[in-house]
Amino acid sequence: xxxxxxxxxxxxxxxxxxxxxxxxxxxxxxxxxxxxxxxxxxxxxxxxxxxxxxxxxxxxxxxxxxxxxxxxxxxxxxxxxxxxxxxxxxxxxxxxxxxxxxxxxxxxxxxxxxxxxxxxxxxxxxxxxxxxxxxxxxxxxxxxxxxxxxxxxxxxxxxxxxxxxxxxxxxxxxxxxxxxxxxxxxxxxxxxxxx
Numbered sequence: 001x002x003x004x005x006x007x008x009x010x011x012x013x014x015x016x017x018x019x020x021x022x023x024x025x026x027x028x029x030x031x032x033x034x035x036x037x038x039x040x041x042x043x044x045x046x047x048x049x050x051x052x053x054x055x056x057x058x059x060x061x062x063x064x065x066x067x068x069x070x071x072x073x074x075x076x077x078x079x080x081x082x083x084x085x086x087x088x089x090x091x092x093x094x095x096x097x098x099x100x101x102x103x104x105x106x107x108x109x110x111x112x113x114x115x116x117x118x119x120x121x122x123x124x125x126x127x128x129x130x131x132x133x134x135x136x137x138x139x140x141x142x143x144x145x146x147x148x149x150x151x152x153x154x155x156x157x158x159x160x161x162x163x164x165x166x167x168x169x170x171x172x173x174x175x176x177x178x179x180x181x182x183x184x185x186x187x188x189x190x191x192x193x194x195x
Contacts, residue, residue, distance in 0.1 A: 010159075010161075012155075012158070012159040013155055013156065013159050013161065016155050017155075020148060020151040020152055020155060021148075023147070023151060024147050024148035024151065027093070027147055028144045028147065030097075031093075031096075031097060034097060034100050034101055035100065035105070037101065039101065039102060039103065039104065040101050040102045043102045044102070045098055045099050045102045045103060046099075046103060046194065046195075048095045048096075048098060048099040049099060049187055049190075049191070049194065050187070050191070051095060052091075052092045052095035052096055052099070052183075052187075053183060053184050053187035053188075055088050055091055055092045055095065056092055056179075056180045056181075056183035056184050056187075057180070057181075057184045058088055059085050059088040059089055059092070059176075059180040060177055060180035060181050060184070062081050062082075062084050062085040062088065063081075063082075063085050063173065063176060063177050063180065064177070065077075065081045066078050066081035066082045066085065067173060069081055079157070082154065082157070085176075086150065086154060089150070092183075106190055106193050106194050106195070107193065108125070108129060108132050108133070108136075108189070108190055108193060109121045109122065109124065109125040109128075109129060109193060110193050111124075111192075111193065113193070113194075113195035128189075131189075132186070132189050132190070135182055135185060135186055135189070136186050138178075138182065139178075139179060139182040139183060139186055142175050142178060142179050142182075143179045143183075145175065146172065146175050146176050146179050149168065149171060149172040149175060149176070150172055150176060152168055152172075153165060153168040153169050153172040156168055157169075
């Protein structure tokens with residue numbers, strides 16, 4: 001019976017592995033391409049950044065709750081928290097893409113909202129700009145890397161490959177948590193400069 005379960009697990013993972021690989025490539029490429037596309041005119045989605053920043057915060061809370069649940073042995077609650085965290089991340093992605101398809105990029109430090117930084121605006125930023133851009137760069141790079149990590153870890157849990165799921169989870173959890181929390185911090189830092 002154990003051998004049959006292992007075969008089912010292996011087959012399930014093999015069946016969905018190509019989808020994980022495709023999505024891991026397609027999602028970051030599509031998001032990157034949106035920055036080169038002309039903006040959709042006539043639609044105001046300027047209300048979205050605080051919403052998707054809040055969704056990032058909720059994701060972080062869900063991740064911590066999921067870890068606490070599994071450490072207490074509550075597998076069902078862990079699964080529910082993780083599914084909700086995945087859905088929140090998808091909702092974040094939709095909001096993020098929708099906002100950036102309809103809005104110009106906001107520059108950190110652009111107090112007069114003219115789309116460029118004057119010498120006075122640059123001088124005012126000081127070390128804050130370095131902190132912001134370092135945080136933003138790490139957030140973006142890790143958000144790309146966390147896509148396959150989350151999908152692989154989730155797939156292993158779904159396929160009941162619990163030993164491998166735990167191993168992947170130990171890598172995925174801190175990265176995903178960092179991405180969620182840093183997304184909130186990036187929003188808080190850039191929010192004064194939204195037009």
